[in-house]
Amino acid sequence: MINEFKDFIAKGNVMDMAVGIIVGAAFTAIVTSLVGDIINPIIALFTGGIDFSGWFYELDFDPDQSYASIDAATEAGVPIFAIGNFLMAVINFLIIAWVVFLLVKMVNRVKAAAEKPEEVAPEVPSGPSELDVLLEIRDSLRANGSSN
Structure with missing residues (x-):
């Protein structure tokens, strides 16, 4: 083992x-x-x-009692629905996800540039060029035309 x-x-x-x-x-x-x-x-x-983290709702529904902050409500033992903390967590997640996306995109671009193969010179065709062939045909036509 x-x-x-x-x-x-x-x-x-x-x-x-x-x-x-x-x-x-x-x-x-x-x-x-x-x-x-x-x-x-x-x-x-x-x-x-604006700081959304301070938004909360008391769930005990006591109209005679209200709390100035989440900490005060928590210390009093009141159940709260901390919508602001959740909203800030979502906003922070979206920001972090965007930043990570941009960083990954940048790293991929640098990586692709580093892995880019060297440019290969265009292959030179063997034999006569197209221009050479056309000139040869022209000369051949002139020679055949002058013998008539």
Whole structure:
């Protein structure tokens, strides 16, 4: 069983997967920072600083009690429907997905340029060219025409 485990670990796919997971974790931090520190502030600039994460609905329906924030309602033990947090998660997902799409597209473009085969010189046909053949026919017709 230990030998089977060694064989499994020694396979290239497992090592590639481990490297992918480690790089993916580091990449997640980069993308999260990009979205949180660069893209979201730009969006806030255009939306007037609206923060959807504060939107919530109390589910206990007590008309005498209202809470100023999600934290206050949670501390009071009130069940809440945090629509704003969900909305922000969806917006962040869409932004991250778009950024990852653009990065993958850029990497694929660079990869395709690196793998582009060298341009092959056009094949030179062997034998006389088309012009040579036509000139030969012309000369032959002139020679036959002058002998008549």
